[in-house]
Amino acid sequence: MKKMKASTLRALVMGVILVVVAIGYFTAVGIGNLSGFGFDVFAFLCPLGYLESLLASKIFVPRALISVIAVVLLIIVLGRVFCAWMCPMPFLQKIIPGLGKKSKKAKGAKDAAALSENAPAQAAPPAVGDDAAPAAAEASVAVASEATSVAPAAAEPTAQEIDAHIGGKPNRFKFDSRYGVLLGALGSAAIFGFPVFCLICPVGLTFAGVFLVMRLFAFGETTWAIIAVPLVLLLEVVFFRKWCSKICPLGAVISLISGANKTLRPTIDDGKCLDTSKGISCLRCAKSCPEHINIREPELSEVSLNNCTKCRECSDHCPTQAITFPFLPSRKGKGDAVEKE
Amino acid sequence: MKKVSVSRRGFITGAVGAGCMLALGGVVMLPEQALCRPPGTRSENAFVGACVRCGKCIEVCPNACIVPATIEDGVVNLRTPKLGFSRSASQLRGAMGWCDHCTEYNNGVAKCAEVCPSGALTTTDDSSFDTMQLGVARIETDWCLAWMMKGCTLCKNACPQEAITFDEHNRPHVDESLCNGCGSCEQACVSLESVSVSAGGRSATTRAINVVPVGA
Numbered sequence: 225m226k227k228m229k230a231s232t233l234r235a236l237v238m239g240v241i242l243v244v245v246a247i248g249y250f251t252a253v254g255i256g257n258l259s260g261f262g263f264d265v266f267a268f269l270c271p272l273g274y275l276e277s278l279l280a281s282k283i284f285v286p287r288a289l290i291s292v293i294a295v296v297l298l299i300i301v302l303g304r305v306f307c308a309w310m311c312p313m314p315f316l317q318k319i320i321p322g323l324g325k326k327s328k329k330a331k332g333a334k335d336a337a338a339l340s341e342n343a344p345a346q347a348a349p350p351a352v353g354d355d356a357a358p359a360a361a362e363a364s365v366a367v368a369s370e371a372t373s374v375a376p377a378a379a380e381p382t383a384q385e386i387d388a389h390i391g392g393k394p395n396r397f398k399f400d401s402r403y404g405v406l407l408g409a410l411g412s413a414a415i416f417g418f419p420v421f422c423l424i425c426p427v428g429l430t431f432a433g434v435f436l437v438m439r440l441f442a443f444g445e446t447t448w449a450i451i452a453v454p455l456v457l458l459l460e461v462v463f464f465r466k467w468c469s470k471i472c473p474l475g476a477v478i479s480l481i482s483g484a485n486k487t488l489r490p491t492i493d494d495g496k497c498l499d500t501s502k503g504i505s506c507l508r509c510a511k512s513c514p515e516h517i518n519i520r521e522p523e524l525s526e527v528s529l530n531n532c533t534k535c536r537e538c539s540d541h542c543p544t545q546a547i548t549f550p551f552l553p554s555r556k557g558k559g560d561a562v563e564k565e
Numbered sequence: 566m567k568k569v570s571v572s573r574r575g576f577i578t579g580a581v582g583a584g585c586m587l588a589l590g591g592v593v594m595l596p597e598q599a600l601c602r603p604p605g606t607r608s609e610n611a612f613v614g615a616c617v618r619c620g621k622c623i624e625v626c627p628n629a630c631i632v633p634a635t636i637e638d639g640v641v642n643l644r645t646p647k648l649g650f651s652r653s654a655s656q657l658r659g660a661m662g663w664c665d666h667c668t669e670y671n672n673g674v675a676k677c678a679e680v681c682p683s684g685a686l687t688t689t690d691d692s693s694f695d696t697m698q699l700g701v702a703r704i705e706t707d708w709c710l711a712w713m714m715k716g717c718t719l720c721k722n723a724c725p726q727e728a729i730t731f732d733e734h735n736r737p738h739v740d741e742s743l744c745n746g747c748g749s750c751e752q753a754c755v756s757l758e759s760v761s762v763s764a765g766g767r768s769a770t771t772r773a774i775n776v777v778p779v780g781a
Contacts, residue, residue, distance in 0.1 A: 252626075256680075264625075273619075273683065276617075277616070280615065281615035283607070405582035405583055405585075408582055408586030409586045417593065417613065418641050419614070419618075423589065423592070423640070443652075447635035470578055
């Protein structure tokens with residue numbers, strides 16, 4: 225039997241969640257939506273929603289803290305799985321195209337541009353600024369995408385270059401723009417006294433949209449929100465293509481917590497990997513990563529391994545099936561991407 | 566060198582995003598409709614601040630009298646729960662449609678407050694059907710049948726608090742010191758529900774007795 229593609233599996237999981245929430249909505253068991261997901265009096269509370277509501281209302285609620293601690297423990301045990309397996313945003317962005325050019329070449333260029341951010345010692349000369357970098361990346365990809373499974377070794381950074389650039393732990397905290405948005409969201413909630421980000425949260429808007437439609441048909445409730453809610457969601461999906469890696473403050477909170485996560489990390493079998501066994505710079509794993517993590521060389525990846533959502537795209541794209549997600553990191557390791565520091 | 570430029574870009578994106586978040590908070594300045602909230606609400610400000618819009622209270626209400634606020638109620642109120650006592654029989658599907666503080670369904674503990682994960686609604690020991698204050702009933706004398714001398718007594722019959730009294734012309738009046746805003750009168754009112762009433766060139770847009778927020 226052919227193994228199911230990770231993206232298909234993720235869509236299925238999301239569909240199941242939506243159905244469960246929808247059933248809960250009309251059976252009054254109190255499942256709630258992903259902002260407060262649970263059964264009856266028990267709930268997993270959205271950690272960002274909790275922080276916002278704590279700052280906005282300035283009231284400490286022990287019960288809410290317990291609900292959040294439950295979520296924090298889940299994130300520590302499972303990592304940032306929410307972002308790939310439960311959040312509707314990546315799925316929506318996959319099925320709804322953005323406005324940019326969608327030719328195959330452009331797509332390849334985008335992937336490589338992302339990769340060149342991660343692997344700093346690209347073929348591009350060091351003097352080029354930001355503007356020149358994408359062009360250089362495009363050039364290197366024109367070659368890379370034409371050549372099939374074997375990419376030219378020219379782009380491969382040498383060991384010295386790597387060492388000269390950054391050393392350090394693959395999962396150390398790295399500031400990115402999401403943390404700025406997070407600070408803004410929390411500050412805004414504290415100043416204006418309501419959970420500001422919840423208003424435009426794609427997760428909340430998705431569920432709101434579904435239930436507005438359900439209520440329209442079930443109860444005949446008409447409101448402009450039936451147009452406004454999907455419209456705002458659509459604008460976010462279409463205009464913010466890098467929502468998950470650059471904007472989402474919820475993802476930022478989860479990444480922060482998942483720094484303590486040690487399980488289900490992508491692990492490369494160096495005996496199978498083209499790069500280590502044959503010296504061929506393939507880097508398909510890094511190119512396929514929606515979070516732009518270079519798992520082959522996590523030490524010099526611009527994005528920390530904390531951001532891994534366990535989506536399994538890298539595993540799916542690996543030509544030699546060298547990448548697995550073991551629940552616990554192997555002790556000695558056949559070249560574990562995490563432990564090889 | 567490259568790393569610095571990337572993180573600078575990240576910093577600018579983050580700063581712009583943070584600014585947008587702060588600007589978005591400004592929607593609080595837009596006009597908001599005053600709403601009746603489920604039992605267990607401390608104050609409107611504390612409620613709007615703490616509610617994470619998960620919808621659990623709406624789901625579990627055994628009387629089906631909690632409904633999601635819409636964009637017409639104000640942008641900040643969108644998706645928060647509000648009390649709706651004017652739901653029709655077809656929408657209620659056998660549910661009672663007004664708040665009895667779960668006297669029998671849940672041993673006198675409001676189910677909505679019990680399941681609220683964020684603490685926007687709280688269960689307190691002294692909270693009961695008699696002590697809750699969800700709002701106060703107000704009569705629309707323009708389209709109340711009894712005020713048109715048609716002799717309707719449905720709201721008075723429905724009121725468990727005996728807060729509605731009739732004057733010498735059999736017109737209803739609400740004793741606001743007795744009314745706890747449970748909504749039984751509004752649910753019972755036939756104006757707009759079973760009959761279409763218009764008076765003085767105005768046609769009814771709501772029922773003839775409605776629970777409105779205290780002080781509204």
